[in-house]
Amino acid sequence: TPPQTVVGRLVDAGTVWLGEDRDLTSDAQISAGIVAALALAKGAQAPSERNKGAPLAVGLEAVRAEYQPTLDDFVMGKLNPKQEATQALKGPLDWDRHWPYPIERYAPVFELCRGLGLPLVALGSRTQDMLAVESKGLGGLDAAAWARLSLPEGPEALVSYADSEA
Numbered sequence: 001t002p003p004q005t006v007v008g009r010l011v012d013a014g015t016v017w018l019g020e021d022r023d024l025t026s027d028a029q030i031s032a033g034i035v036a037a038l039a040l041a042k043g044a045q046a047p048s049e050r051n052k053g054a055p056l057a058v059g060l061e062a063v064r065a066e067y068q069p070t071l072d073d074f075v076m077g078k079l080n081p082k083q084e085a086t087q088a089l090k091g092p093l094d095w096d097r098h099w100p101y102p103i104e105r106y107a108p109v110f111e112l113c114r115g116l117g118l119p120l121v122a123l124g125s126r127t128q129d130m131l132a133v134e135s136k137g138l139g140g141l142d143a144a145a146w147a148r149l150s151l152p153e154g155p156e157a158l159v160s161y162a163d164s165e166a
Helices: 003-011 026-042 065-075 085-090 103-116 127-140 143-149 155-165
Strands: 058-064 120-124
Touching: 003 026, 026 103, 058 065, 058 103, 065 085, 065 103, 065 120, 085 103, 127 143, 127 155
Parallel strands: 058 120
Antiparallel strands: none
C-alpha cells in the first residue's frame, strides 16, 4: 500500500496508536515520520499558535500525568528552547527514575513536536495513584483518582476484572 494511502486512512481515524520495539531506536524515527505526515495532512498550526485547538497531539505512556506542565512548557518553547530536546526534558521529567528506556530513543518525536508546536500529553499514571494501588490495591484509590481514570464503565468494571485475574 502506498504511504499516501496509509496516511489518508490514518487522517480519518480518531486515534492512532503507535507502538515500538524498545530495542530499536529506528522505531522512534518511524513514529516521528508518521506524526509528521499526519500533521501535514491535518494542516497542523504554525508554532505561533501552539496548543490552541491542535488537530493532532502525541501521547506518551512514559511520562506521568503530574509532569504535564513540563511537556506544555517544552512544546511552547519555555523550557530550555536552545537545548536538544532530550537534554531539555530528561531532568525536569525525572526520566531515568520513571522509565527504563533511554530518553534519547524518543528524540525524533520530541524534536518534531517542539518544532511543530504539537501538544505532548502525559499518559502515565500519577505517582500517588500508583503508590496507593501498590500498597492497598484498587481500593486504595480515592474518588478523585477514579475520576481521573474516566472509565465509561465505572470503577466497578475495573475492580471486577482485577479480582478475576488475581
